[in-house]
Amino acid sequence: MKLITSYTSPFGRKVRIVLAEKRIEYQLIEDNPWSAESSISTLNPLGKVPVLLLDDGRTLYDSRVIVDFLDHSSPVGKLIPHDHRQAINTKRREVLADGISDAAVLIRLEQIRPPHLQSTEWIALQQNKIEHGLEHIASELDEKKWWGGDLFSLADVALGCTLAYLDFRLPELDWQSRHPSLAKFYSKLEERPSFTETAPPII
Ligand SMILES: N[C@@H](CCC(=O)N[C@@H](CS)C(=O)NCC(=O)O)C(=O)O
Known part of the structure; x- marks a missing residue:
């Protein structure tokens, strides 16, 4: 494939x-x-x-x-729970993490337009989505090992990609200092070979 x-x-x-x-x-x-x-x-x-x-x-x-x-x-390393209710919750979490990435991509695209065409209102609107999303995730994560509880899942993969993308493209947002529980979660994820092997290129 x-x-x-x-x-x-x-x-x-x-x-x-x-x-x-x-x-x-x-x-x-x-x-x-x-x-x-x-x-x-x-x-x-x-x-x-x-x-x-x-x-x-x-x-x-x-x-x-x-x-x-x-x-x-493949049955190896199941990332979406078998139980339908839990599977839907995992996918809902994936959508939330992806939605934050969508907002970050839109900010990035706006920032590379000629300065006179950029809209600060549009950027602020997307930043609000990012912040509300992160606040919600931090409240769900709380003291849990992984976003869904004890088991690593697709929700954690999606969130890790989103947090890494914020660091990569919008470091000025400095999400770690506002969300220490997310920063702790992220440092755990960074130890996984699947994450280190796929890190965005250094530019
Ligand atoms: N919902 C889509 C989003 C994919 C997406 O936005 N990809 C971006 C790159 S990060 C893209 O290809 N954008 C090109 C475009 O919008 O023309 C997914 O989950 O695959």
Whole structure:
């Protein structure tokens, strides 16, 4: 199977971590969706990475569909609980973490526009989503080992990718100093080989 993604996408990283945790072999094909040379829209009409190409010819997107597929295709390192109620809660958490990444990507895109076209209101709106999201997650995480309790899950993978992306693209937000419980959680995650192996490039 082939994964098409950029090395900086938090959504692509989520899929790469899931592949590593589940020990699934794949080939990574790099594609920068913002570049004129990108051919991603021939695979995903929305023109976004990540996309997974299966050996049987199927094309999967977006990251949430891909990780669901991967978790069901191998029993190794289950990341979505079997119990439906718990599975839905894990996916709800994934959506929340992904939504923060969405807001961070939108800020990043705004910040690279010519200064006279940038909207401070738009950036503030997205920053509010990030802060409300982080506050909510911190209240759910509290003193728990992992976001869902004792078991490591897809929710933790998604949150780790989001926190890393905030550090990578928006370090000025300094989320660690406002959310020490999230910082503690993140330092635990950083020790996992699946995270160290997929860290965004140093630029
Ligand atoms: N909900 C999607 C989000 C994917 C996404 O926003 N990818 C970004 C890169 S981080 C992208 O390819 N954007 C290109 C575009 O919006 O044109 C997922 O989970 O895969």
